[in-house]
Amino acid sequence: xxxxxxxxxxxxxxxxVRDRRSLLSSLVLTPLFGPLLFxxxxxxxxxxxxxxxxxxxxxxxxxxxxxxxxxxxxxxRGFTLTLQDADDAxxxxxxxxxxxxxxxxxxxxxxTQLAAGEPAxxxxxADASNSRAERYARRTExxxxxxxxxxxxxxxxxxxxxxxxxxxxxxxxxxxxTPTTRSTLVLGMLSYLIVLAxxxxxxxxxxxxxxxxxxxxxxxxxxxxxxxRAHLIYGKVLASALFMxxxxxxxxITSSQAITYIPLEEIGMSANxxxxxxLGVFVSMLPFTLLGAALLTVVASFTRSYKEAQTWLGAxxxxxxxxxxxxxxxxxxxxxxxxxxxxxxxxxxxxxxxxGEPLSAAFLAVxxxxxxxxxxxxxxxxxxxxxxxxxxx
Amino acid sequence: xxxxxxLGKSFGEVAAVQDVSFKAGTxxxxxxxxxxxxxxxxTLRILYTVLRPxxxxxxxxxxxxxxxxxGARRRIGVLTHSAGSxxxxxxxxxxxxxxxxxxxxGPTLERRIDELVSKLEMAPFADRRTAGFSQGxxxxxxxxxxxxxxxxxxxxxxxxxxxxxxxxxALRELIRELRAEGHCVLFSSHVxxxxxxxxxxxxxxxxxxxxxxGTPAAxxxxxxxxxxEETFVQVLGDQEGLA
Numbered sequence: 338x339x340x341x342x343x344x345x346x347x348x349x350x351x352x353x354v355r356d357r358r359s360l361l362s363s364l365v366l367t368p369l370f371g372p373l374l375f376x377x378x379x380x381x382x383x384x385x386x387x388x389x390x391x392x393x394x395x396x397x398x399x400x401x402x403x404x405x406x407x408x409x410x411x412x413x414r415g416f417t418l419t420l421q422d423a424d425d426a427x428x429x430x431x432x433x434x435x436x437x438x439x440x441x442x443x444x445x446x447x448x449t450q451l452a453a454g455e456p457a458x459x460x461x462x463a464d465a466s467n468s469r470a471e472r473y474a475r476r477t478e479x480x481x482x483x484x485x486x487x488x489x490x491x492x493x494x495x496x497x498x499x500x501x502x503x504x505x506x507x508x509x510x511x512x513x514x515t516p517t518t519r520s521t522l523v524l525g526m527l528s529y530l531i532v533l534a535x536x537x538x539x540x541x542x543x544x545x546x547x548x549x550x551x552x553x554x555x556x557x558x559x560x561x562x563x564x565x566r567a568h569l570i571y572g573k574v575l576a577s578a579l580f581m582x583x584x585x586x587x588x589x590i591t592s593s594q595a596i597t598y599i600p601l602e603e604i605g606m607s608a609n610x611x612x613x614x615x616l617g618v619f620v621s622m623l624p625f626t627l628l629g630a631a632l633l634t635v636v637a638s639f640t641r642s643y644k645e646a647q648t649w650l651g652a653x654x655x656x657x658x659x660x661x662x663x664x665x666x667x668x669x670x671x672x673x674x675x676x677x678x679x680x681x682x683x684x685x686x687x688x689x690x691x692x693g694e695p696l697s698a699a700f701l702a703v704x705x706x707x708x709x710x711x712x713x714x715x716x717x718x719x720x721x722x723x724x725x726x727x728x729x730x
Numbered sequence: 731x732x733x734x735x736x737l738g739k740s741f742g743e744v745a746a747v748q749d750v751s752f753k754a755g756t757x758x759x760x761x762x763x764x765x766x767x768x769x770x771x772x773t774l775r776i777l778y779t780v781l782r783p784x785x786x787x788x789x790x791x792x793x794x795x796x797x798x799x800x801g802a803r804r805r806i807g808v809l810t811h812s813a814g815s816x817x818x819x820x821x822x823x824x825x826x827x828x829x830x831x832x833x834x835x836g837p838t839l840e841r842r843i844d845e846l847v848s849k850l851e852m853a854p855f856a857d858r859r860t861a862g863f864s865q866g867x868x869x870x871x872x873x874x875x876x877x878x879x880x881x882x883x884x885x886x887x888x889x890x891x892x893x894x895x896x897x898x899x900a901l902r903e904l905i906r907e908l909r910a911e912g913h914c915v916l917f918s919s920h921v922x923x924x925x926x927x928x929x930x931x932x933x934x935x936x937x938x939x940x941x942x943x944g945t946p947a948a949x950x951x952x953x954x955x956x957x958x959e960e961t962f963v964q965v966l967g968d969q970e971g972l973a
Contacts, residue, residue, distance in 0.1 A: 339832075340830075341831060344827065344830040344831055347829075347925070348816065348823075348827045349818070351818070351819065351823070352816055352817075352818040352819060353818075355818040355819075356818050390879050405899070544846055553814035553815075553816075553817070554810070554811075554812030554813065554814030555774075555813075555815060555816060557780060557810040557812070558808065558810045558814075558828075558872065558875070558876070559831075560779075561778045561779065561780065561803055561806065561808040561810070561902060562803060562828065562831045562832060563800045563831075563832060563833075564800075564806040564831050565800070565802075565805040646959040726780070726782065729780060
């Protein structure tokens, strides 16, 4: 049996390694470019968020002459002001021209209202459906509120009343999140990527070894050999698992490298993905390769052609990623019971590792054993499926 | 030696093989002749154990193919209908893979592969990947891997399908050589000239039953035809099953 397994494993391995296209899609595209795209996209959006904090906010002011002090205050607060007088229709047309424009309108009555101690009215024109304009408008409003409370304090002091009288409550927020726990939210996507890349690594081999072999007409000859059919299919499952392991190693290496390019520190986060963590992730994920390979092989066995197998397996890839999605949405915490659920348990273990928590040996054992058990059962099912006459198609 | 007794096999409503019995002797070439869909392939597939019969039994060298499929498979070499090979492996690697699964290995296997490569005149393409091989080259790879373990019994399902004249002649020569070496050769065909030119024994199958069997000469005598083709038409003549 061992000899048959190794012979089939060696042949499947050789065939896949020599097929450049399937090698490219199973080992290069997702494991290599997945983390790079992930890190690239993340750092791009972070850079944007970081720089926008310090950005000068462009703001147009209509009727600036009616509020020279306010205009001075806004300039001090770092706003880039454009003085632009127009009526309501003119302003609307002007904003329609460039939806990112935000205009503050100071009516003629502003000065008199302010002097009389009445609420002085201002108008802020912005297209809130544009995210940038919405942000500019919010920042403008914050600045105006600030100016408003300064005025209020000054008025109270002028009447001999402490401004503290109108401030009965002060809330101080104490943020207990460490940089590492905060980054877990961002890095939660990473375990999803690792599981997906691992599965994709063995998908082509699983299809080729079953539906592909049938389509090319080599399956029938193979079944005339004096070895039990089940042993042939076990060899194919192992070959697929081997490729998943290679994809796993690649995706862990690229992920740990790619993470260093994300500017996590700049937003007060830190990533913990050194060699020890990488090894932990590998050990947590290893039993999953057998389960993934057996699952894909079982599904591919039901399909009639390569194309049909590709369609089905594409859909099946979603199944192991569902528990991860659920765990992410409900913010599930690691628990012994959850370690029984494959892919959920791997996700939780990886999350813990990235968060810098020590790897629980008990959790690892429960996760590994339950995943392996299901993997072996599915492998046996694949072997049983190949006993049927219908497997010839 | 192949013995087939009252074989029957249905796929749902379709009775592919209804009642087939024949013997194919050692050192002889036996041809299964019949129109398309007569049940030739199904009979062969039962013999090489990928299908199980509903009724009757089939023995190869006295081994029941249902009771001991592994034992039966050790004694047979099979050229299946669609004899695809592994495109990313060379011809030699394809043969080696089959040899290993037959339990062979080491210098014995390599010597046997060399032997087959020269016997089937595969030297020019033996170390090339089989993707892009011509039909004739593909058949040679499939034949070599079927013969790698020197089986006593050789089963060929429409071996000359898609071959040109020269390749067909070469294949016939090879089948004669196999007979000379003492193999029991059973092949299926719907081409009468081929069967007439090669076979010691002919089994004519129609609609899942044996319509007639015997040596080509005996069949001609019995049905009074001047050639095997005429005999074939006469045997099947009054039936509309001729496709």
